[in-house]
Amino acid sequence: MTSLNREVIRLSVTFVAVSFLVWFTVATTGLLRAETPEPKGICAKLSSMTSNTELSMQNRLNKIEGKRTELDKKRMDRQASKMIERAEKKLVGEAKLAAKAEALYAVAATDVQTAAVATFVTQVEAAVDARVTAVNTAIALWHNEGDRVRNERIALSDSLIATQTSAVWSAHAESEVSCKEGIVSKIVGPVHKSAIAASKDQLNADLAALPPMDVLMAPYRVNLKAATDDAHKNFTDALQTATDTLAIALGVEASDAASMATATDS
Amino acid sequence: MRKLSTSYVAAFAATIITLFIVGACSQQPSRAPTIEPVVTPTSALGDEEDELSSKQVVEQASLKNSTQEDNQTTDTTDPTATATQEDNQTTETTDPTATATQEDDQTTETTDPTATATQEDDQTTETTATATQLNIETIIDGILAELLDDATKSLRDLEEEVEADIALLADDDQALTGVGE
Numbered sequence: 001m002t003s004l005n006r007e008v009i010r011l012s013v014t015f016v017a018v019s020f021l022v023w024f025t026v027a028t029t030g031l032l033r034a035e036t037p038e039p040k041g042i043c044a045k046l047s048s049m050t051s052n053t054e055l056s057m058q059n060r061l062n063k064i065e066g067k068r069t070e071l072d073k074k075r076m077d078r079q080a081s082k083m084i085e086r087a088e089k090k091l092v093g094e095a096k097l098a099a100k101a102e103a104l105y106a107v108a109a110t111d112v113q114t115a116a117v118a119t120f121v122t123q124v125e126a127a128v129d130a131r132v133t134a135v136n137t138a139i140a141l142w143h144n145e146g147d148r149v150r151n152e153r154i155a156l157s158d159s160l161i162a163t164q165t166s167a168v169w170s171a172h173a174e175s176e177v178s179c180k181e182g183i184v185s186k187i188v189g190p191v192h193k194s195a196i197a198a199s200k201d202q203l204n205a206d207l208a209a210l211p212p213m214d215v216l217m218a219p220y221r222v223n224l225k226a227a228t229d230d231a232h233k234n235f236t237d238a239l240q241t242a243t244d245t246l247a248i249a250l251g252v253e254a255s256d257a258a259s260m261a262t263a264t265d266s
Numbered sequence: 267m268r269k270l271s272t273s274y275v276a277a278f279a280a281t282i283i284t285l286f287i288v289g290a291c292s293q294q295p296s297r298a299p300t301i302e303p304v305v306t307p308t309s310a311l312g313d314e315e316d317e318l319s320s321k322q323v324v325e326q327a328s329l330k331n332s333t334q335e336d337n338q339t340t341d342t343t344d345p346t347a348t349a350t351q352e353d354n355q356t357t358e359t360t361d362p363t364a365t366a367t368q369e370d371d372q373t374t375e376t377t378d379p380t381a382t383a384t385q386e387d388d389q390t391t392e393t394t395a396t397a398t399q400l401n402i403e404t405i406i407d408g409i410l411a412e413l414l415d416d417a418t419k420s421l422r423d424l425e426e427e428v429e430a431d432i433a434l435l436a437d438d439d440q441a442l443t444g445v446g447e
Contacts, residue, residue, distance in 0.1 A: 067441035075434040082427050086420070093416050100409045107402050124413065131417060135424065142428065150435055157442055207442055213435040221428055228421055235417055239410055246406065252399045255407050261414045 041185025042192055046176050053172065057165050064161075068154065079143055083136075090132055097124060108250070116249030120242050127238035131231045138227035145220040153210065160206045167199030236261045 042049070101121045108114040175192040179185070240257040247254035 064441050068438055071434060071437045071441065075431065078427075078430060078434070082423075085423075089416065089420070093413070096412055097409065100405060100412070103405045104402070104409075107398060107405070124409070128413065135420065139424065139427075142431070146431055146435055150438060153435075153438060157439075161442075207439075210439070213439065214432045217432055217435065221432075224424075224428065228424060232417055232421060236414065239413060243406060243410060250399075250402050252402045252406070255403065255410050257410050257414065260407075260410055261418070 042175055042189040043179035043185045046172065046179060050172050053168055057168075061161070064157075072150075075146075086132070086136070090128070093128060094125070097121070097128075104246075113249055116246050120246040123242035123245070124239065127235050127242065130238065131235040134231035134234070135228055138224050138231070141227070142220055142224045146217060149213065149216045149220075153213070153216070156210065157207065160203055163206075164199045164203035167202070168196055171195035171199070232261070 098121075101117065104117045104120070105114060108117050171192050174195070175188050178188040178191070236257050240254075243257060244254045
């Protein structure tokens with residue numbers, strides 16, 4: 001064999017060896033890749049699902065809080081407006097009483113009758129003040145009960161929402177564990193979806209089971225009506241007493257405030 | 267000269283006497299007002315009988331005046347009728363007595379109207395008192411009605427306020443609508 005031949009044979013063997021080495025390296029990598037496949041379905045999306053869920057939950061809470069704040073302001077504004085309206089009506093009533101009292105003073109012929117008219121006016125003003133105070137107290141109590149019931153309802157609603165949120169996070173965690181355990185997405189996905197749906201259904205069912213606000217407020221409404229009815233009756237009685245005293249002093253027949261009140265009510 | 271003076275004095279005296287008589291006659295109508303007090307109160311009563319009496323009195327007075335005027339006319343034409351005039355005056359002085367008697371009668375008659383007037387005054391007083399009482403009762407009724415009406419309206423407003431409050435409370439639940447989706 002010539003030296004040239006030897007050299008050719010040596011280079012060929014080297015080339016074959018290098019080629020084999022390259023093939024081996026590439027083939028080994030391919031085999032390894034075939035043993036750990038890329039996650040697909042829910043297992044691939046769990047990370048992004050978690051961050052999206054977190055954002056969605058926060059948005060939901062913000063939205064609920066925004067509506068609650070808006071409604072609370074509307075309710076407070078209305079209550080304040082009504083309080084002002086009642087105070088203005090009281091002033092108007094006092095002005096009308098003063099005007100009519102002037103007519104009574106005009107017909108009072110003696111000092112005794114004038115004094116009787118003054119007493120009548122004082123008693124009527126006291127009766128009006130007592131009625132307004134009693135009604136305002138009853139309304140304040142009603143508002144307080146409304147606030148308390150509302151806060152309880154909000155706390156209960158928040159609790160139900162928190163429960164559902166926990167259920168969602170639990171479903172995410174269980175799916176993550178399953179994916180890590182190598183359970184395929186085809187199995188993990190439906191389980192996760194079912195858990196989320198169950199949490200929503202439970203929340204909706206819990207919210208639907210909450211008693212209506214008018215039912216919750218009904219006992220306090222009864223209390224309010226009883227208090228205002230009492231105030232109205234006491235007012236009528238006080239007017240009757242004042243009228244009787246004045247009628248005697250002026251020598252006229254006393255009006256029947258109770259029957260007038262009944263006629264006015266009807 | 268003496269004849270002229272005597273005739274002059276006689277003419278002067280006749281003129282004076284004539285003027286005196288004329289002057290005396292011109293004062294006769296001044297007695298007419300003495301009749302007026304008899305007429306005025308009688309007609310003022312407004313009673314038919316009184317009106318008749320007053321008419322009678324007026325007629326009497328007219329007759330007397332006409333008689334007197336006739337007498338005066340007579341007097342004017344006949345200055346010597348002074349005695350007749352005095353007789354007439356005497357007759358006239360009798361008439362006021364009769365008139366006085368008539369006035370007494372009228373006063374007696376007006377006793378009843380006075381009582382009636384007093385009754386009317388009492389009735390007027392009672393009516394006024396009743397009207398005042400009604401006025402007072404109306405004022406008091408007005409005050410009571412207004413106060414009770416305001417109070418009743420206040421209760422109705424309160425009912426509406428409660429309804430609105432409950433609706434607003436219920437709206438909190440609306441904020442939860444779709445929260446589970």
